Amino acid sequence: MINKLSQGWPAPAKLNLFLHVNGRRADGYHELQTLFQFIDYCDYLDFKVTDTSPLKLHSNMGNAVADSDNLILRAAKLLKQISGCDKGAEIWLDKRLPMGGGIGGGSSDAATTLVALNHLWGTQLSKQKLMEIGLQLGADVPVFINGLAAFAEGVGEELQPASPKEYWYLVLIPNVHVSTAEIFQDPELPRDTPKLDIASLMNGSWQNDCQSLVAKRHPQVAKTLLWLLEYAPSRMTGTGACVFGEFEQQQQALDVLAKLPSDMTGFVAKGANTSSLELRLAQL
């Protein structure tokens, strides 16, 4: 059972406003160009520092992820190892973000754990160091630690600040789990989008190179996207399965949400170029 403490630490979701696959490296990872923006839809974590070393996680995730695989405990363990901290922590997770949806919940939980425990344990590692540690846990973790919308290259870790328009988004969650590794291993994934400079990319038309393949492999994604495209410019985020439509006004997004067929689910959220984690840190 989750017993929330006084004030939680947010772990916001992200959208990939565009995602280009430029090639495959010798280690199998893909070279990407992508634009990350946060949304104000979050998991929440709480922490209680203990004097002895064990780490304990309480969550409402059920058995979805074993403790040994959970990115929260993996992040806390790594920070302990690297900093030599001998304290422990009890951690509470209120999981709200759909898993495996391409909105980065696991990576964001890991980032919030690193940032919060670095503060609460007094380990005083720099943001840069935390981003290096985060990268060992997943390609998307550094951008969540940095907390600012960013254009990313490499495997997603070379970040340049960006300020895309902060639309209201209707995010739909197809009822399928898309494995990131499977999509990147698929022979039919297009991997040859030319690398462009940031200015051309920001001013060009935005696309997701994984979208057609994911829609082909998962008809539920294709169906959800087709439905949303009737109402707004819409794309997939990351390697899916979630898709998002962009709206100028919150009410427009809510009106479309109200029309959602009973076999679809979704939520409305605002784009944010500064993450809720970064805003929380600024309050300390």
Ligand SMILES: C[C@@](CO)(OP(=O)(O)O)[C@H](O)COP(=O)(O)OP(=O)(O)OC[C@H]1O[C@@H](n2ccc(N)nc2=O)[C@H](O)[C@@H]1O
């Ligand atoms: C491609 C993105 C875009 O945001 O997809 P989503 O996961 O958000 O959908 C992410 O960078 C994913 O980041 P993350 O989910 O942290 O990926 P990781 O755990 O590092 O990698 C999962 C698997 O995806 C493949 N992978 C991942 C990133 C990358 N640039 N090239 C890859 O080929 C690798 O096979 C790796 O084993």
Ligand SMILES: Nc1ncnc2c1ncn2[C@@H]1O[C@H](COP(=O)(O)OP(=O)(O)O)[C@@H](O)[C@H]1O
């Ligand atoms: N705290 C966590 N929250 C969500 N997923 C986690 C967590 N820890 C480990 N995982 C694993 O990471 C996978 C990807 O999770 P998630 O970040 O939600 O997806 P995506 O990267 O597609 O947005 C999950 O399917 C799960 O197996």
